[in-house]
Amino acid sequence: MQTNIPMNAPVPVRRKAGVRERKALFYGLLFTAPAVLGFILFTAGPMIASFVLSLTDYNVFKESVSFIGFDNYARLFSGQDESFYRSLGVTFYFVLLRVPACIIISFIIALLLNMNIKARALFRTIIYLPSIVPAVASAMIWMWLLNPDLGLINMMLKWLHLPTSDWIFSEKSVIPSIVLTTLWGIGGTVIIFLAGLSGIPKQYYEAVDVDGGGWYHKLRHITIPMVTPTIFFNAVMTIISSFQVFNEAYILTQGGPNDKSLFFVFYLWRTAFRDTEMGYASALAWVLFVIILAFTFLVFRSSKSWVHYEGGGPS
Amino acid sequence: MRESRLKLGAGYVALGLISLLFIIPFIWLIRSSLMDLSQIFVMPPEWIPHPFHWDNYKRALTSLPFGTYFVNTLVIVASVMIGTVLTSTISAFGFSRIRWKGRDAVFAVLLSSMMLPGAVTLIPSFLGWKELGFYDTYYPLIVPSFFGGGIFNIFLLRQFYMSIPKDFDEAAVVDGAGYFQIYWRIILPLSRSAVIVVALFTFLGTWNDFMGPLIYLKSDSRFTLALGLQMFQGSYSAQWDLLMAASAVVILPCVLIFLLGQRYFLEGITLTGLKG
Incomplete structure (x- = not known):
């Protein structure tokens, strides 16, 4: 055998x-x-x-469809379509405001939660809870809170003798107001940061204690470098979702006042489903796709210089 | 790491204030939903309704067919949950517990779609469903969940499956088990908590979905709760008592589901975030 x-x-x-x-x-x-x-x-x-x-003039109400090459794209960038530029501007403004606000605020909350506190589970639950509220219901609540005449926020401001605002009803404050409403739902980002923070070995902090460094040293030289992968992850996710905001525009403002909250995806939806210009709207969709791709690529590229991976990865 | 008592105290105060900011909208929602209009608008604001107007809820829920919307939403949510749990676990199994040529390349391609903005596929998907005669039906909202249930869920389950020791499968193979038996009898029972995470996320995602029903549904009688609530706002825009009552009802199931499965939610988010 x-x-x-x-x-x-x-x-x-x-x-x-x-x-x-x-x-x-x-x-x-x-x-x-x-x-x-x-x-x-x-x-x-x-x-x-x-x-x-996106290469056709497809319109639901037109009988025939014909190939028009890149005419839709040419029309987009020719300057005729003011709404296109408006929606780009609005969306970039929103992304620029929301992404840093979301990252910084959720990071600070996660830092606080990561302290050696007793009621952590309770605080964590309270902060996460708003992020599970359906977008429509959340929009209702904020419409009521931000109501210029009868809303709680202006009432409180008046009571404190502070200047009030027209919030989502004023051209100037509509985008910051919508950013504010979305910050109520940052619980998920906080939890991801918290997971990143709890993964930092305690010895690192003890080493700073031995060297006599204070909390600022710990934050600057240990905490922040160690959570850069988490910051990176959260930044990419927040950028992608911020570019695609739709519900808030649809429910809170319908793009108003005066198109000052004409978010890109809302404009796309309007072009496709109200004006039924499916070909043109598809070109819009591809522009958005390229923009998001470019942004994600830029963040990935830049990450080499600021994201630190443990164990000899790119740093 | 030990913090000084002063720093800890400051932390409690800061967290207390932040939590207050996060919870005030809920309190404002509940108190407004139980007041009559004359008390709602009192200045300075009152926090306790007197008397409690429970009938606001009855009035809000009967002014539109919310019962129908509730059943519709439940039908969609339940179907999507079944489709997602069934096909995402099977697919994740194929991407983690079977070693086949090209597996990781295929998975990478699928994973790349997570970066894809939904807006890009929106219009052709809509036109396709319409062409097939499924506009104003639930098929466009349900059928895709039976095709893998979303790459996010497959990714999450795959992460979990890969952490299960290979010995389990090998022991089963010795006993003469095929891949289906391994999936059904070993991996599925061992990954119960991950499956619950997927089910919970799917529940919330579908319950909260607004754009899908908005685009695919036309008849009032087929509306979901999210769509119904939005329509309600259109016709009762100044009736904040009723609007808040209706909103509270739409939120309640989500809060209950979250509180019941809280442990799983936190696990699930952590599982996806860590591997970023």
Whole structure:
């Protein structure tokens, strides 16, 4: 027996390995088939279709569809479409305001929660809770809170003899007000920061204690460098979601006042579903796609210089 | 790390104030929902309703067919949850517990779609469903969940599955189990908490979805709660008592689900965030 195996082994083993490999491939494809099919049917397919549509003048109410090459894109950037530039400006303003505010505030809250406090679970629950409130309900609550005449916020400001604001009803304050309403839902970002913070080894802080460094030293030289991967993750996620804001624009302002909150995706929705210009709206969608891609790419590129990975990764 | 008592005290005060800011909108919502209009507008603001106007809830819920909206939402949510849990666990299994050629490349391609703005696929998807005759039905909202249930969920489950020791499968293979048995009898029971995370996130995501129903549903009788609430606001814009009552009802299931599954939520967010 023992002498037989080495002589016969190579042939059956190789064939067996091939069979096993093929079986694994078959089952691998079978198990992942729903996800792969879903990707083709609901992501890749529509993406290509969207690009093809963007090269047509497809309009629901028009009988014929014709290819017009890049005319839609030319029309976008020709300067005729003021709403396009308006929506770009509004969206960039929102992203520029919201992303830093969201990152800084949730980081500070996470720092506080990471202290050696007793009621952490309670505070954490309270801060996370608003992020699960449905967008429509959250919009209702904020519309009521920000009501210029009868809302709680202006009432409080009046009571404290502070200047009041028209919030979402004034051209100037509409975007900052919407940023404010979205900050109520930063609980998820806080929790991710908290996870990042709790992963920092305690010895690092003890080393600073030995050297006689204070809290500022700890924050500047340990905490912040150590959570840069988490900051990076949160920044990418917040940028992507901020560019796609829709619900707030639809429910709170309908793009108003005077198009001052005409968010890009709201404009896209309006073009596609109110004006039924599907071809033109698809071009809008692709512009947004390229912008988000470019921003994500920039953040990834810049991350090499400021994100520190432990264990000899890029730093 | 030990903090000084002064610093700890300051931390409590800061957290207390922040928590107050986060919770005031809820308190304002509840108190407004239980007042009559004359008390709602009193200046300076009053916090305790007197008397409690419980009938606001009855009036709000009967002024629009909220019962129908509730059933509609439940039908969609339940279907999406079944589709997502079923197909995301199967797909995640195929991406983590079976070693096949090209697996990681395929997964990377799928994962890249997480960065894709939903707006890009919106219009062709809409036109496609419409062409198939499914405009104003629940199919466009439900069917995609039976195709993997979203790459985010697959990613989360895959992370979890990869942490399960390989010995478990090998022992089962020795016993003559195939991949389906391993999935059903070993991996699924071991990943109960991850599956609960996926189910909870799916519940919230579907319950809260606004854009999907807005685009695909046309008849009032098919509306979801989110859509109904928005319509309610259109027709009762100054009736803050009723608006707040209706909002509270739409929020309540989410809060209950969250409080019941809080442990899983926090685990789930941490699981996805750490691997960023």
